[in-house]
Amino acid sequence: MTQLVEHRRGFLANFTPAQKQIGASGRMWIDQLRQSGIDQFGAVGFPSNKIEEWRFTNVRPIAETTFEPGQSGVATTRAILNEYSFGSEAGIELVFVNGHFSPDLSSTGHVPRGVRVESIADALENDPEQLEPHLGRLADVEANPFVALNTGFVGEGAFVHVARNTVVERPIHLLFISEPGATPTVSHPRVLLVCEDSVQATVVETYAGTASGAYLTNSVTEIFVGANCHIDHCKMQQEGLAAFHVATMQVTLGRDTKFVSHSASLGSKLTRNDLNVCMAGEGAYATLNGLVLASGNQHVDNHTLLDHAMPNCPSHELYKHVLSGKATGVFKGKILVRQNAQKTDSKQTSKSLLLSDDAVMHSQPALEIYADDVKCTHGSTIGPVDEESVFYLRSRGVSLEAARHLLSYAFAADVTRRIKVAPVRRRLEEFMAVQHGLPQDLRITDLGAHDEKAR
Numbered sequence: 001m002t003q004l005v006e007h008r009r010g011f012l013a014n015f016t017p018a019q020k021q022i023g024a025s026g027r028m029w030i031d032q033l034r035q036s037g038i039d040q041f042g043a044v045g046f047p048s049n050k051i052e053e054w055r056f057t058n059v060r061p062i063a064e065t066t067f068e069p070g071q072s073g074v075a076t077t078r079a080i081l082n083e084y085s086f087g088s089e090a091g092i093e094l095v096f097v098n099g100h101f102s103p104d105l106s107s108t109g110h111v112p113r114g115v116r117v118e119s120i121a122d123a124l125e126n127d128p129e130q131l132e133p134h135l136g137r138l139a140d141v142e143a144n145p146f147v148a149l150n151t152g153f154v155g156e157g158a159f160v161h162v163a164r165n166t167v168v169e170r171p172i173h174l175l176f177i178s179e180p181g182a183t184p185t186v187s188h189p190r191v192l193l194v195c196e197d198s199v200q201a202t203v204v205e206t207y208a209g210t211a212s213g214a215y216l217t218n219s220v221t222e223i224f225v226g227a228n229c230h231i232d233h234c235k236m237q238q239e240g241l242a243a244f245h246v247a248t249m250q251v252t253l254g255r256d257t258k259f260v261s262h263s264a265s266l267g268s269k270l271t272r273n274d275l276n277v278c279m280a281g282e283g284a285y286a287t288l289n290g291l292v293l294a295s296g297n298q299h300v301d302n303h304t305l306l307d308h309a310m311p312n313c314p315s316h317e318l319y320k321h322v323l324s325g326k327a328t329g330v331f332k333g334k335i336l337v338r339q340n341a342q343k344t345d346s347k348q349t350s351k352s353l354l355l356s357d358d359a360v361m362h363s364q365p366a367l368e369i370y371a372d373d374v375k376c377t378h379g380s381t382i383g384p385v386d387e388e389s390v391f392y393l394r395s396r397g398v399s400l401e402a403a404r405h406l407l408s409y410a411f412a413a414d415v416t417r418r419i420k421v422a423p424v425r426r427r428l429e430e431f432m433a434v435q436h437g438l439p440q441d442l443r444i445t446d447l448g449a450h451d452e453k454a455r
Contacts, residue, residue, distance in 0.1 A: 084175055130194075163199075174203070237268065276307065277306055282313070308344045332365075
């Protein structure tokens, strides 16, 4: 395996002292987990684009940058919080600044019965037995060097535990704010979500940062869902345009559980998202929806895996990209049907809209099927705005520029309308409307049923 090993020593020069600041926990399992991450990253370094999984994404700019650990006390945090906070619309809101939990900025006064939400650092201190069976069990340090890097820093992040038969009415919001200082900074957020049987809950991860200044957010999320659950997960990434955002999410679903994922990438200079969902219980149902809005020189790479491990597990996936300027997008979606997963019904759709001649999209849908009684399809389209639709709007008095903006907005709104969490949907719609200069009376706020199957 070819990696950018020549840069690992420079990166580890800052990595090792920062990891030592966490200190030995006195608990063998967490110390061994951290050491496994350090050892693995030290052995392989950063991934090279000679590796198939990283062919279209060059992480050399990350490898060549000297990052310092981020600090928690930054003056402008409150202004960013006011912009991204859900306020009273969130049942619980944990705020992290440069990877550090901020109790003063968080709101935990309305924790429902059966729900436990706290920082991983507090959980390690107060009740590590709750973490040990789950932390690091899904995110494999050998599968991804950035997971290894994050694992070496396990100590900060969010732990959410929802007990059996619990219904969480309002969203649990995890807000990660990054503010670089005079030099580039790095944070390694970790999220662990554990839902027991018969749980209904909504969890939102928001990653936001200042408009200028280079920094790296390297996050890992592990989600364990039991049987008969309904989990809605949203991730909104709106980092600064000089930032790097690398994220891995590993999900395992129990019997007859429904999991819906909404992922939106708006910011950062370079984004890489890996989302892997395993339907480990019969009758599990997964829906993955994604939206990428990129312009300028932004690069956004989404890799998804729908792993059908048991019979009678349907899944649907819809990812849409709107690219302008010299932006580049990558989508590699894989449907894996294992031999035991008979009666699988899975559909994957990737649609990309290129608004300029310099925008580039790489789409790689894939099916890997080992069962014989299945129904699996995938489709991918890439192209400009439909000129017949433009002509239709112009024939009704809409200008050429307004027609193209309106069609681009409507194209992306097909994803945003599926999002049930009102603060997330509003932010995306407002971002798109401002981006395309649409007045309030032309904005789409809700076109129909949420979580509609991809067509």
